[in-house]
Amino acid sequence: MKIELLPVVRCEQVAATVYALHMRSFYFASTIQPGQFINIKVQSGFYPLLRRPFSVAQTQDDVITILFDIVGEGTRILSLKKPGDMVDVLGPLGRPFTLPQSDTVPLLVAGGLGMAPMPILTKWLKANGFKNTETFLGARSKDYLVDYQLENVHYATDDGSQGYHGTVVSLLDQWFTDNRGTEVTVYACGPNPMLRGLQNLLQGRSLKGQVSLECVMACGIGICQGCPVESVNSTKRYRLVCNDGPVFDIHSVVIQ
Amino acid sequence: MTKVQTDFKLGSMHCRNRVWVASGTFGYGDECLDLVDVNKIGAIVTKSLSLKPRDGNPPPRVVETPSGMINSIGLANIGVDRFLEEKAPFLQSLDTSVVVNIAAGSVEEYREVLERIESTDCCDAYEINVSCPNVKEGGLSFGTNVRMTAEITRELRPLTGKPLIVKLTPNITSVSEFARAVQDEGADAVSLINTLVGMSVDVRTRRPKISTTTGGLSGPAIRPVALAKVYETIRSVSIPVIGIGGITSANDALEFLITGAEAVEIGTANYLNPNVAVEIAEGITTFCQENDIRNVSEIIGTLQTDQTISVVKSWM
Ligand SMILES: Cc1cc2nc3c(=O)[nH]c(=O)nc-3n(C[C@H](O)[C@H](O)[C@H](O)COP(=O)(O)OP(=O)(O)OC[C@H]3O[C@@H](n4cnc5c(N)ncnc54)[C@H](O)[C@@H]3O)c2cc1C
Ligand SMILES: Cc1cc2nc3c(=O)[nH]c(=O)nc-3n(C[C@H](O)[C@H](O)[C@H](O)COP(=O)(O)O)c2cc1C
Ligand code: FES
Numbered sequence: 001m002k003i004e005l006l007p008v009v010r011c012e013q014v015a016a017t018v019y020a021l022h023m024r025s026f027y028f029a030s031t032i033q034p035g036q037f038i039n040i041k042v043q044s045g046f047y048p049l050l051r052r053p054f055s056v057a058q059t060q061d062d063v064i065t066i067l068f069d070i071v072g073e074g075t076r077i078l079s080l081k082k083p084g085d086m087v088d089v090l091g092p093l094g095r096p097f098t099l100p101q102s103d104t105v106p107l108l109v110a111g112g113l114g115m116a117p118m119p120i121l122t123k124w125l126k127a128n129g130f131k132n133t134e135t136f137l138g139a140r141s142k143d144y145l146v147d148y149q150l151e152n153v154h155y156a157t158d159d160g161s162q163g164y165h166g167t168v169v170s171l172l173d174q175w176f177t178d179n180r181g182t183e184v185t186v187y188a189c190g191p192n193p194m195l196r197g198l199q200n201l202l203q204g205r206s207l208k209g210q211v212s213l214e215c216v217m218a219c220g221i222g223i224c225q226g227c228p229v230e231s232v233n234s235t236k237r238y239r240l241v242c243n244d245g246p247v248f249d250i251h252s253v254v255i256q
Numbered sequence: 257m258t259k260v261q262t263d264f265k266l267g268s269m270h271c272r273n274r275v276w277v278a279s280g281t282f283g284y285g286d287e288c289l290d291l292v293d294v295n296k297i298g299a300i301v302t303k304s305l306s307l308k309p310r311d312g313n314p315p316p317r318v319v320e321t322p323s324g325m326i327n328s329i330g331l332a333n334i335g336v337d338r339f340l341e342e343k344a345p346f347l348q349s350l351d352t353s354v355v356v357n358i359a360a361g362s363v364e365e366y367r368e369v370l371e372r373i374e375s376t377d378c379c380d381a382y383e384i385n386v387s388c389p390n391v392k393e394g395g396l397s398f399g400t401n402v403r404m405t406a407e408i409t410r411e412l413r414p415l416t417g418k419p420l421i422v423k424l425t426p427n428i429t430s431v432s433e434f435a436r437a438v439q440d441e442g443a444d445a446v447s448l449i450n451t452l453v454g455m456s457v458d459v460r461t462r463r464p465k466i467s468t469t470t471g472g473l474s475g476p477a478i479r480p481v482a483l484a485k486v487y488e489t490i491r492s493v494s495i496p497v498i499g500i501g502g503i504t505s506a507n508d509a510l511e512f513l514i515t516g517a518e519a520v521e522i523g524t525a526n527y528l529n530p531n532v533a534v535e536i537a538e539g540i541t542t543f544c545q546e547n548d549i550r551n552v553s554e555i556i557g558t559l560q561t562d563q564t565i566s567v568v569k570s571w572m
Contacts, residue, residue, distance in 0.1 A: 001290040003529060041528060046323040046476045046504075050527060090291075218318040218325060219527040221291075223283035225303075225332045226318035237311035238332070243287075256315065 001093070001221070002027060005086040009063055011079065016143045017069045018113065019079045023087055026062040031092050034121040035212055035247040038066070038091035039220035042077045051090060052078075053217050053242075055117040055189070058149055067116045067148060093220050094246045097121055097210050099128055100185030107175075108135040109198060111168055111190025112144055117212055119149035121187060136175070138168025138194065169197040176205060186210070188250065196255045209250035215241045230254035260544040261551040262537065264298065264519055266496060267419040267444050269380040271353045271519070273298040274552060275509060275537040278500055278521035279357035279383060279423070280304060280329065284343040285350070288530040295351040296534040301521060302339070302347070304359035304385045307369050309335035319456050319465040324475030324502070325524060326454045328468040331359050331388065336369045344378035354378070355421070359385040362392055363411050374416050381419035384408060387427075387450045387472075399425035399450070402437050409441035419444040421498065424489075426478075427453050431485045432492035439493045447498035447521060448489060449482045475524040476502040483511055490516035490557070504532065506539025513540075516557035 006023035014020045028038065039051035052074040054066040070076050081087065097117075100106045106125050108118050115137055125133050135153045139145045142161035147153060155163025156171040164171040168190075186209035188198050195211055202209050218226040220242045228238035229245065231253055239245065239253070262273040276299040285300045294300065312332025319326050334342070347354045356379040360366040366384065373379060386399035386408060398404045409422055422438040424431055426449035435446045451472025456465040464470075482501020489497050499517030503509050504525040512520045522533045529535070544552060 001288070003291060003531075048320060049323060049475055049524075050320050050325060216316050216318055218327070218524075221530070222287045223281065223530070224318065224327070224527060225280070225312060225329045226327060228312065228315050228317060228332070230314075 001091065003088065003090045004028070006064075006089050008081045008083055008085045008087060010083050011081045014067065014148050015146045018067055018146050019069070020057070020065050020067050020148065021078060021081060021087075022063050022065045023089065024063055025089070028056070028064045028089065028091060029059040029062045032056045032059055032064060032120070033092065033096035034124045035097035035117050036092040036094050037220070037246060038064075038089050039093060039217070040078070040090075041088040042074045044088070048074045048077075050218055051220060053093070053214075053220050055212065055246075056092070056120060057116045058119045058123070067113065067146065069113055090220065094242060095244065097187055097212070097247050100125070100130060101183070104183040104185045106130050106133045107172070107184050107186045108133060108150070109168060109172055109186060109188040109190070110136070111138045111194040112140075113146060114188070114190030114194070114212075115146050115148070115150065117189055118187075122149070122151055134175070136168050136172050138171065138190070167194065167197065169194060169201055172198070173201055186250070188212070192255050195250070199250050199255060202250060210247050211250040211253070211255075212246045213241050213248060213253065213255070214246065217242055230256075258545050258548060258550055260541045260549065261553075262541060266381065266518070268417065269299075269353055269419050271298040272296070273537040273540070274513065274519040275533045275540070276301055276355070276498070276519060276521045277526055277533050278523035279385065281523040281526045282530070284339065284347070285354075286343065286346050291530045293531065293534050296537065297352050298519060298533070298537060299353035299355050299380070300347065300350070301355040301357050301383055302343075303333050304331050304357045304388075305333055305336050305339050305369055305373075306331060306359050306361070307336055307365050309333065309338065314467045316466050321454065321456050321473065322477060324473055324477030326456055326466055326471040326473050327451070328466045328471035330468070333359075336372050340372065340376055340378065344376060348378050353380040355381045355383050357383040357385050357423070359388045361388060363408055366408055367411055367415065370412055370415050374418075379418070381421060382412070382416065383421040383423050383447060384412065385423050385450070387423070387425040397425065397427070399434075400428050402434055405434050406437040406441050409438045409443050413442040421445045421447050423450055424448040425450045426481060426485050432488050435489045435493045435497075439495050443495060445496040445498055445518070446489060446493065447500055449478070449485050449501045452478055452481060474502070476504055478502045479508060483515060486512060486517050487515050487559075503536070504528075506536050506543060509536050509540060510543060510555065513552070513555045514557075515559050518556060
């Protein structure tokens with residue numbers, strides 16, 4: 001874990017509302033594991049004050065990439081970064097995804113910008129011999145589907161403007177029905193309502209899954225106790241998203 | 257270059273410097289060793305410990321506000337027994353002073369936690385967090401009641417020869433009254449301020465942004481309030497005052513030392529950079545060198561004021 005000032009390689013718009021920020025760092029590019037995140041101080045001074053957490057979406061040689069949309073001041077400032085600007089980054093943070101059981105098909109399930117950790121996960125799975133991953137990508141509409149360095153993508157949109165007309169969870173349900181008997185490992189990230197739906201679906205079919213959660217954080221490194229998620233079957237009522245996660249066994253957490 | 261003496265003695269505790277890390281903002285000291293040279297911190301104040309482990313409040317527990325943040329952690333902590341088993345040996349192995357912060361829901365609980373810690377000799381001082389709900393008095397904070405604050409001090413004082421620091425809340429009318437009361441009961445020092453009560457609402461959902469509606473405001477936003485409270489306290493007690501609130505740089509820390517604080521604690525700024533206390537301590541040393549000051553103590557309480565104006569005319 002380190003704090004480094006990373007030079008911006010470039011910041012580009014990759015979808016209607018989504019930006020990809022590429023930053024150079026040999027250390028981060030060589031240590032980040034899929035599912036881990038970094039905590040960014042978007043500019044010096046007191047506004048915004050706290051660091052902002054982002055999943056690392058991809059690494060390529062000595063460059064790391066994050067994907068984000070503008071939801072507030074921090075992400076707005078990030079979207080204005082120019083090549084050569086320096087960005088204050090703390091990481092790598094959190095527990096990464098773990099490899100699937102052999103002989104299973106990895107299913108990557110994402111809603112909206114929940115796809116952020118999927119490109120690096122796809123690459124890593126391939127490097128570890130899992131060639132036939134399937135990706136399920138859902139969004140409100142076509143404009144919000146962020147198809148960035150994903151493979152074998154099945155689309156779902158709430159308004160039917162692209163791919164399956166409905167939620168990504170019902171699309172996945174249909175896939176399960178069509179592919180009975182296939183052993184799978186599920187990886188998921190997205191908005192909580194989607195993740196709750198997925199949790200129920202997997203529960204019903206007695207399937208396991210790994211989920212990457214998001215929540216508001218103050219430190220990202222386990223020293224503030226600000227990021228609890230309720231746990232099931234645990235002696236501890238809460239676990240910390242930043243340290244115990246952000247990747248959890250999907251059946252071990254109460255998704256609010 | 258002038259050699260600057262930075263050390264600080266409080267009773268039996270000897271600190272390398274006057275820059276500590278505040279309770280709840282540095283975990284138990286073992287979470288971010290990659291990022292911090294812990295042996296260069298003046299003292300580590302632990303997360304508040306209670307007798308039993310506490311789960312804390314439901315999420316969301318934190319929200320950013322202008323130049324600050326509001327938290328409602330609910331004193332989530334591992335409890336004194338697990339602390340002694342899992343955390344104390346590491347803290348003891350450090351070449352840094354350790355201050356155990358205690359939070360409790362009753363006077364008996366304060367006693368019991370302190371006695372358990374005391375029996376192991378794993379720390380150099382105690383800081384008593386009185387900003388906790390008093391179970392017996394309907395959840396009202398001990399720290400907003402001068403009688404209760406004095407009683408806790410009176411009960412704990414005979415139990416230890418180590419420095420007893422009482423951490424005061426700013427959510428009262430006159431902090432100096434509380435400082436005097438704990439001084440009279442034998443406290444070795446007071447530290448202030450704990451967080452200010454604050455609130456933030458999500459206009460879209462019309463819901464409070466933290467689960468408990470109101471929480472504790474910290475960060476640079478509270479620094480001027482903290483400094484004024486420290487100033488008020490320094491003029492009314494003779495025991496050392498430790499300044500806390502919104503400190504992010506050596507300059508901020510110097511404001512408190514000049515006003516008369518004997519040491520400072522760094523809170524929220526640790527979340528941005530866990531090594532900030534070390535950097536602040538180094539910055540203070542640099543300031544001394546530049547100004548030909550040989551001992552940081554020479555800065556303390558050197559505030560230049562026009563007493564007549566500040567007392568008689570006031571600002572209102
Ligand atoms: C482990 C982790 C990984 C993340 N990865 C990504 C990512 O890859 N891409 C991406 O775009 N976003 C990601 N997020 C969310 C991202 O951190 C927030 O969108 C960002 O902090 C918002 O900052 P802001 O200053 O622009 O908005 P703010 O003004 O701070 O907030 C705007 C809105 O976003 C909400 N928000 C604030 N912080 C968070 C947060 N940490 N998580 C969820 N919602 C939040 C607020 O409640 C508010 O409604 C991640 C969060 C976590 C915890
Ligand atoms: C998330 C968080 C948790 C805290 N937990 C404690 C605690 O357990 N005990 C305590 O005495 N003070 C606690 N504090 C208060 C700080 O120690 C400090 O008094 C306060 O934050 C003001 O300093 P700052 O502005 O530098 O953060 C906490 C503060 C924050 C932000
Ligand atoms: S964000 Fe501080 S403990 Fe997780």
